[in-house]
Amino acid sequence: MKNFIKLLFFIAAFSMNAQNSISGKITDTNNNPLPQVEIYAQEIHKGTISNEDGLYILNNIPNGKIKLTFNYLGYQTITKQIVVNSKELIINIQLQESSFEIDEIIISTPFNKLQSENVMKIERLSAKSLQKTGASTLSEGITNIAGVSQISTGSSIGKPVIRGLSGNRVLVYTQGIRLENQQFGGEHGLGINDAGISSIEVIKGPASLLYGSDALGGVLYLNPEKFAIENNNELSLNQRYYSNTLGSNTSVGLKSSKENWKFLARGTFSSHSDYKIPTDQRITNTRFKEKDFKTGIAFSKNIFTSEIRYNFNNSELGLTEGINEQSRSTSLLEPYQSIDNHIISAHNHLFLGNSKLDIDLGYTVNDRKEFEEHEEHHEDEHDDDDEHEDEHEDEHDEAALRMKLKTFTYNAKFHFPKVGNLEVLSGIQGLHQTNTNYGDELLIPNAKINDFGIFTTANYSWNNNNNNNTLQAGIRFDNRNIITERHEVAHEDEVHIFNAIDKTYNSFTTSLGFKTSISESITSRINFASGFRAPNLAELTSNGVHHGTNRFEEGNNYLTNEKNSQIDISLEYKTDHFELFTNGFYNHLNDYIYLTPTGEIEDGSPVYTYIQEDAKLYGGEFGFHLHPHPLDWLHLESTFETVIGKQNNGNYLPLIPANTWKNTFRTEFQINNWLQHGYSSISLQSTFSQKKISQFETESPSYNLLNLGFGGDIKLGTTKFSTSVSVNNLLNKKYINHLSRLKADGLLNQGRNIVLGINFIL
Template sequence: MKSYLKLLFLTAFISVNAQNSISGKITDTNNNALIGVEIHAQEIHKGTITNNDGFYKLKNIPNGKIKLTFTYLGYKTVSKNVDLNDNNLEINLQLVETFYEIDEIIVSTPFNKLQSENVMKVERLSANKLQKLGATTLSEGIVNIAGVSQISTGNSIGKPVIRGLSGNRVLVYTQGIRLENQQFGGEHGLGINDAGIGSVEVIKGAASLLYGSDALGGVLYLNPEKFASSNKTKVNINQRYFNNTLGTNTSVGVKSSLENWKFLARGTYANHADYKIPTDKRVTNTRFNEKDFKSGIAYSKNKFTSELRYNYNKSNLGLTEGIDLQSTSNDLLEPFQTIDNHIISSHNHFFFGDSKLDIDLGYTFNDRQEFEEHEEHDDHDEDEDEDDHDHADEDHDEEHEEAALRMKLKTFTYNAKYHFPKIGSLEILSGIQGLHQTNTNFGEEILIPNATVNDFGIFTTANYTWNNNTLQAGIRFDNRKIDTERHEVAHDDEIHVFEAVNKSYNSFTTSLGFKTSLSDQITTRINVASGFRAPNLAELSSNGVHHGTNRFEKGNSNLVNEKNVQLDLSLEYKTEHFEVFANGFYNHLNNYIFITPTDEIEDGEQVFTYIQENAKLYGGEFGFHLHPHPQDWLHLESTFETVIGKQKNGDYLPLIPANTWRNTFRTEFNYKDWLTQGYTSITLESTFSQENVSSFETQTSNYNLLNFALGGDVSIRNVKFTGSLSVNNLLNKKYINHLSRLKNDGIFNQGRNVVLGINVHI
């Protein structure tokens, strides 16, 4: 890594100075200057805002073609492709008012277009919206995206579910690289704090063409916060209080940018007690705490730009065994998990006039420890002296700190993409992706064996635009090689044998998408894509009690690739004051892998094993957004989402979310000169009963939740204060979500939660 960094910066320093610049003035349709318009070039990490006269200037821009976006709240986003060749450009724009959401560049798709230009329908949730939701964790916040749910264990552990698919079928990207943190487990959460996340993008459907194995069900793409605009320094302090868990979340960030260098850093600490259910009981040992540190540095000069980011996250998560001892303490009880996660990413762009090369490198290190309950032993002699007692206490503490299960996962990823020179309206890129991964055990127990995984993929995709139509297609080949070690583990006078597995999995995937504008108001998209997922280590080789799930799990080394073909249809109708959308999908899966109970008992737990069966999932999301004239400050939003999952034999698939209908009444306002971007909202979330369950699941009843939020900005000189108040489950309703892992014990989800937040921008 050190050698690579030296090469990186050496290349930057020897680059020839560029004198390219882009400047201009931004006005509205009445030629009034617009102050604070954001001008951003995603590829080179450069941005600025317009001054009090509406003027802006970007300096030291490399030769070649780059994309600029001009965004301003309440106005239509403009995207422009500019071609620079040792010259200075002047771009003056008039922005048109609109009441649509800001149209942002979508980073998770190959050609980085605006959402309105994209062939694939990608959902996006900004950091500002995440803050307004009052969610305790990032996983809890993203369930407000239609078609996205979470498998939860209390408040601290949540796994994303996209249209009924979860686990290793949903690939998570953060800092532009894939997140690998033993995500196969049902009680393994994201391990990413929402502080320092700029936005979340969700691809709902097979995305193996772009990302390879594990993107069969979709992609959750977490964009880090942007660097400061050139020659700006910003400080941000965020504090939130959660009354249900008596929790706090404190985050402090600073970022500063020169013309060529940019820097940012953010530290966050969160601490929560056990969560309270509507009966005023607390669910014992759902407490957790989290430390998170994010930093980044970027450099751009002439034909080269580079960005280096680092994220360290340490989470201590209680593993509940039900409602027992009532306490508001933050000290974890056994059993609990301690998880250290290090993520290093390097993103580099080389400009060659009309073409471009992107090279992304990543390294993640995940250290997962699980601590079990220890029996008390009182075997000291009564006549031991004080020193002996002290030594005994120290020995007991050391025993307490010895993890029963400990796994270290190290993953190196690489991704290189070459953007060929554009031929008219045809864009083509080709690339390679891969990873090298090792899993090593250190605890006395083994859940999955020591293993090495190697991935390699090669792909090409093209995008062609004519009139109001866009066609996108691609093809890809992947290979995944898995090698595990043989282990013999003694447990309760029995020997559990982990047989060695040596497997190689190959797959071809393709995609074809078409977008057309039938009129100025109607846009439709149709996408067909295939995907695949190689079996993971747990599915192939588990052989022991998984304490997080309270079952004995046995792997199946004969499992083959999961493969799917998904058809997506999307229709959008937008006028100045009304929007409606309908998304439908059909997903056919061959060799779907799932775990099922058997009649065997081992180590006092029921044995579960992995089997395969063809399956299908189908459903969609439907909704509208009304902001009537002349009451443009008034918004009524409604979304309905549904998914059905069945095996070929007619049985239902497990872990399929219940149908949900959300209705939000929202207002936006400014009060005189001191309160800006004010908002209030009230949401009725109706979840239907889930009766379509697998053979070993229980049904869940319907329920309605009422949520409330308000907030706004107050500026005092150069300091902006953003205040927020949200109340989730306002009526303290008793309910059990179908994807809660505590439902089998009849434990309710969280009761009323009042969240107060203050965000200070200096």
């Protein structure tokens, strides 16, 4: 691998001759020039904007095929695949007005096409849209996507749920690499701050063909913020205030861009006290703090581009034990978690004429520490020994549970030259991972994991009777090897034994999808995909009390791969002023892994063990978006989502979200020149009762939440800034979400929360 990387840089060093450029003029349908249009080439990290005459230019473009995207608010997005083989290429673009949101290029799919061109329907949420929701965490913000929920522990910890599947069944990608930070735990958050993220893409359904094990339920793909356009510098300041938790989030970013080099850095600090429920009580020790630093550097020269990013995140998360001492303090009480995440990634492209090689390398370190409650130290009245007191403080600072997970990931894809309308790519993907324990307690043993996968996928497009058709298919093979050490852990009068294992798991996965434009207004998609998930370390090796769930959990060394097959059918009707969509899915799971009680008691907790059973999930998302003419300022959006999960033995699956209906009335406006892109919204989220529950759950009643939002871009003289105000749970409704881990203790979800945000870009 090291020699291969050296070869890439060697090739790049001797390819500094071509100085191609792309230029042109951008107009509307009346041939009027359009200024401030964003032109961006994702693959080479280059971008610019058109001037007052609609003119633009991009310099230092490599030979080969480059995708250019032309974005302008209120107009349809255009993407062009351009073959660059001359010094000066002129591309003139005419944009048409559009009432709906901009059509973006989707990065999480293999061929990086526009949303409207993809065989798979990928849900996307921009950073601006995320901030308008007033969410305090990234996981909470993405619940605004139909079919996506979260398993929450208070206001600080959230795990994404895609169509009823969660935990290790949902894979998270950030900076183009796989995120590995002990995602098997239900009380573990994402460990990613939303600052420095430009957009979020969600693949709903098996994506093992593209990403391997753990993508059985779907993928959450986080796109980092873009570098500044060429020869520009940018300083940004973002501040948010949360009334409910008395929380504050401050983020400062700096960008600088030259012709070949680009740099960015962003620092973020947030602090929240205990969240308040509608009874005006606070849930003790749900407070949390987060420090986040992101930086990146990009280089592009002719046939080679490289982007290196680093993210450090420190999260301190209180673990609540109910309603106790009432406080507005942000100082954490025990028990609490302190988690450090280091993520380093290198994203490289090598352009070889009509083909291209992508190489992604990543290294992550997750250091998770958990501090438990200690008894008060009562000093003996006859013992005035300061040394003894110092020893107590040292013991107090020791983490009872500490795990350090180190992961090296690699991903290489070769895009073959396009033959007619056929595109093909092949690749390899894998990781090497070690888990090491340092604390007195053991949740999972020391272990080594090695993954290797090889895959190929093809995309073929054609026109038939004015219909645009696309067929996409692929196949993949994966191998995972898990080796653990044997441990004996003394606990009270018992010795818990973690037996050593050496397991290998293999799997073939396939994918087949078809998209057709039945007419100019109607598009249909049908996708079949299979996925798999190898059992994780907790499921294989657990042997002790899991305090986050109040259970004694026993692992099962004989678990096999979970495998699933899903069919997904979608239909979209879209005109200039009305959009209607319906998505239906059926997901069959073989050997679904779940916990079941044994009837025994150990260490004062009921014993649960992992077993397997076939299961199925089915449901869908339905909705419309009305933008009536000539009321261009008015939007009415409505979505309904439902999912049912059952085992073949007749029992319902646990942690299945209740049916939800969301209705939003939104207006867009501007006031003279001082308020641009103004908006206001009122939304009603109706969550139905959940009665289809597993044998370990209780039913959840229905509830309705009313939310408000408004904001826009403000210009006062030479000062420009954007602002947003959101009010969540306006009526201070008492409710408990079915997926709240605090539901078992009868603890309410958050009451009214007013979030004020302001963002300066200098």
